[in-house]
Amino acid sequence: MSFNRRNFFQGAAGAAALTMAAGSSALAGNRGAKRELTDSEKLAHIAVNTWPLRPLFSMGGSSQRMSEATEAMQKKYGKLTLFDLPAFTKERFPGVYHMDVFSGFFGDRKDESMYTSSTFVFNGQERKMMEFDPSLPSSKRWIEQLANKYASTGMLCHHISNNAPRNICVPEDNLRKEGVETAKKWLDAAATLGAKTMRVNSGGPRLTPTAKAEGGGYPKNDEIEGYLTRAIESFKEMADHGGKVGVKVTIENHWGLTADPTNIRIIIDQVNSPWCEASPDFCNWEHEYMLYHGLAVVAPYAHSTVHAKYWNRWKNNDIQRSTRVMNEAGFQGIFALEYEDGPWDGVEGAQHIMKEVLAAL
Secondary structure (H helix, E strand, O other), rough: OOOHHHHHHHHHHHHHHHHHHHHHHHHHHHHOOOOOOOHHHOOOOOEEEOOHHHHHHHOOOHHHHHHHHHHHHHHHHHOOOOHHHHHHHHHHHOOEEEEEEEHOOOOOOOOOOHEEEEEEEEEEEEEEEEEOOOOOOOHHHHHHHHHHHHHHOOOOOEEEEEEOOOOOOOOHHHHHHHHHHHHHHHHHHHHHOOEEEEEEOOOOOOOOOOOEOOHHHEEEHHHHOOOOHHHHHHHHHHHHHHHHHOEEEEEEOHHHHHOOOOHHHHHHHHHHOOOOOOEOOOOOOOOOHHHHHHHHHHHHHHHOEEEEEOEOOOOOOOOOHHHHHHHHHOOOOEEEOOOOOOOOOHHHHHHHHHHHHHHHH
């Protein structure tokens, strides 16, 4: 059967928009104590996330602990590719039709023509890897096939959690520009998949530079100001491209520059584009006070995507409270279920998060 993906995305987006609009209206009404959301309205605000499922994909951990976890999960659930995700979602997360996919799971590992060699520095060590390049002819065909698969199953790729664009804020302009160009290629791919948003990390040092004392002992941080200036320039360029293809660029509270929620707001304010916004994560913070206070700082800057996470790194990880922080800020978008680590496997953890988010909507 010939499948018109453009018409599907328009139709599916329209249907999803109606459901989301009803759910969003009800969310607003719920805050005004008008009525409770229906189950379908709540589920319209949920996305399955591939990160908790990473042991089921070709990418896995290298430690013995992770190898054992990978073996156990694959024995229990089988192996996955992004083509298997719709059926897996329908089986394990009934009623959910949005998906948040990780860039590291793109491509067919058996086809080397989809990959290019990349060299980068991680935690001070230089690494080399073969990385999916969405601009290559074979990669474009693969993305088209994936888009058709999602369309034919009635599923929507909502967000791409992307680690491929790097060095977005670094002083080496050639590396920064290379990172921006990589992001543009991925934005084109995201548009083909029908994604609404795509995360791009700021790059730069994993730990932000600290301030130095100046006259009278007042702190001053010229170094971080430079990183911010370059991040603003890069995100503005990416947002301009995202506007052309219809995909928003989002900033997540990851490491480095974006570990501080105020820096996220600075970048978004300075970029000043509807195509650049925040995509907060419930747990990616430097200390526990940030779990709710930091989230409240960036919540008004998020409109489309949130990573609802459980992580046993923190002892006070109240998913319902975090969900309410987003609700109170007027968030009416998608909660992607991103279980990191804890007492469950990735599927069970994501299912736990879903129950908690649904209870708070």
